[in-house]
Amino acid sequence: MADVAGTTKGARAAWRVPRFDWTMAVFVLLAVLLVILIVSPLSRLVIESFSDPETGGFTLQNFVDVFTRKRYMTAYWQTLQLAGVTVVMSVFMALPMAFAVSRTDTPGRGLMYFAVLGAFIVPPFLGAIGWILLAGPNAGWINQIWESLTGSEEPLFNIFSMWGLAFVIALNVFPLIFIFATSAFDLISSEMEEAAAIHGAGPMRATWLITLPLALPAILGASMLVFLETIALYGTPALIAIPARFNVATTQLTTFFEYPAKIELAMAFSVPMVLITIVLLVAQRMMLRGGTVAVSGKGGAREPMKIGRWKWLFLGHGIAVGLLAVVLPAFILVTTSFSVAWARPFGFDNMTLANYREILFEQQTVRDALWNTYTISLTGATVCTALGFVIAYMVIRKLVPMSAVIAFLTVSPVAVPGIVLAICFYAAYAGPPLSLYGSSMLIIIAFVTRFLPIAFVSCASGVRSMNPELEEAVRIHGGGRFRALAEVVAPVLKKSLLGVWILVFVICSRELSTAMFLSSYQNRVISILTLDLSEQGEYEMLAAMGVVLLVITTAVVAVGMRFLGRDFMLRRN
Incomplete structure (x- = not known):
């Protein structure tokens, strides 16, 4: 049983x-x-x-309306111009810093790193506000100092321009290029540079002929991301481009929501922006999969490059970028936050909580x-x-x-x-x-x-x-x-x-x-x-x-x- x-x-x-x-x-x-x-x-x-x-x-009338209206096409063109200039400025800011931090014996590399981190933390709209207070054509602090020193009524800087807008955006987005470039430089062995030095090439020539070409795919990929970030940004253009009467795609999009709202036109206007984004993202992926040692290699021995007096130039460049991207905007924001009237000289009679x-x-x-x-x-x-x-x-x-x-x-x-x-x-x-x-x-x-x-x-x-x-x-x-x-x-x-x-x-x-x-x-x-x-x-x-x-x-x-x-x-x- x-x-x-x-x-x-x-x-x-x-x-x-x-x-x-x-x-x-x-x-x-x-x-x-x-x-x-x-x-x-x-x-x-x-x-x-x-x-x-x-x-x-x-x-298809929505697309016809978008592509036949001069104002809309001007916004596209000015957006591409702005993104191109921003990419160039960002590369100029980030690339020397990335090279100095990753490959050289430049002093103060930790300060450069924290400058990049600070630029990432500062929101784009706050950076724009800081530079409006610093370089506004009428009451900006830099222009006030310039006027008091020279007596000139012409402002030294006018932030309300395409160049001013590109400059402010670049100060916010250059960390993207720094991150990608540093990652690429870190993966490149210094043996090839040492071989070039044995054959008589100086450190800068070896960098130009060997290091930069190996890191180029990563730099170009990061540049594409900066381009995309620029064409998609709204806050900084809203604060600077609108007063400058410089119409870009993102500020143009807001006009479609003025009464009566034109959702269909807004969507049709957005399609080219999405297509550009997709094309550049695909190109960036393909570029980073190109098989170069900078992207896919394991790297080798990396000894800091001794660059002599050049290190002081790199250090000065890093300090300048840190001042422009973080220190000056943060200083003017803090100073203004304790001011009775921001346009007046800062002093005890102008301080308040x-x-x-x-x-x-x-x-x-x-x-x-x-x-x-x-x-x-x-x-x-x-x-x-x-x-x-x-x-x-x-x-x-x-x-x-x-x-x-x-x-x-x-x-x-x-x-x-x-x-x-x-x-x-x-x-x-x-x-x-x-x-x-x-x-x-x-x-x-x-x-x-x-x-x-x-x-x-x-x-x-x-x-x-x-x-x-x-x-x-x-x-x-x-x-x-x-x-x-x-x-x-x-x-x-x-x-x-x-x-x-x-x-x-x-x-x-x-x-x-x-x-x-x-x-x-x-x-x-x-x-x-x-x-x-x-x-x-x-x-x-x-x-x-x-x-x-x-x-x-x-x-x-x-x-x-x-x-x-x-x-x-x-x-x-």
Whole structure:
């Protein structure tokens, strides 16, 4: 009887229905959510651009209107001009610094590194405000000093020009070229340079003939990213280009939302910007896969190059760039924040704490903007990091069908400029049935979508480096994939996840382009309020608000540097 009972029990166990794997169901649900999150708003770019505003039917008239209007074509042309000049200026700023830090015995290399980090931390709109206060043609401090010294009524600098705009943007985006160039220089062995020196070539000649050609693909790839960043930037052009009457693509886009809004024209106008972005991103990928030692090699022995008196020139260049990008804008912002009137000479009779008292205790609008900024940034960074981590695990371990498609969709927002992505979300979710316009939820969703590629790529790199045997051990002992993810993968990658969270948090707190069309009076963030205060001429209050923003952001970055290393913000994955 015991044998029969045992046999029956074994037969029942053999025919028992397998336990449903809820883990896989959740992963599939996340994959569907990702498709909806990205495909729905981005599809509106195509749908609306070919839609007739009156009948809703298919039409090419929107593109005809865009390409036959002189004002629109001028905006395109001036945007390309601006991006080209910005790239040249950025290369001039970043390349000598990258070479000095990576390859030479130049002193003060740590200061150059922190200058680059500072330029990344300072939001573009605050840098623009700083240079308006410094080099405004009428009351800028530099021009006031010039007038007092020479008596000339002609300003020394006029920031309200195409060259001034390109200069200010370059001071903000040159870290991109520095990061890529430094990574390339670090991978080049110094043996070839030493061989050139043996044959009589000086350090600068060896650099020109050997080092730079090897690093050229990375430099050109970074230059393309700077080009794309420039054509997509809104905050700095809004502060400088509009007063200069220099129309660019991003400022032109805002005119389509003047009453009555012309969503179809805005979408049609955005399509060429997206196509340019896609072409340059593909070219950049192909260039970085060219197989040069600068990009794909392991590197070799690297001894700092002794460059003699040239090192003082490199040091002077690095100090100059640091002063222009970080020190001077930060100094003028701090000084203005304590001033009664920023245009008057700074002295004890012009000092006050009233600006800080007003923004922290009296101005409800500013307090709400600060609260909205950090609430949205905290939520967006947390959701973005968690979602990027789970999707990266799902894709790298191939837990769902079509993992390659999921990965492609996750990184696809990279090809859409922030201001265009904001228009897509406005078209998709602002109206019925969801009617999310005016809610912080819409901004958070847009931020998560836009910065998800950063989280995904970083987390995928970490997951790929882990041996899956650790997770399989958990499953062998009865644990599910979520348990393996929570108790094995996440703890191993906790530093990487913290780095991703801080990076996304900093970017969200300074983001303007994506928030431009999605915020209302009730949920304005600091970047949007900056534009409003600038238009009202409230530079003293604006500067105080900017200083508070910088202090909080710098504190967050300092915590990251303490736990993750000083270069975690400037690593290239």
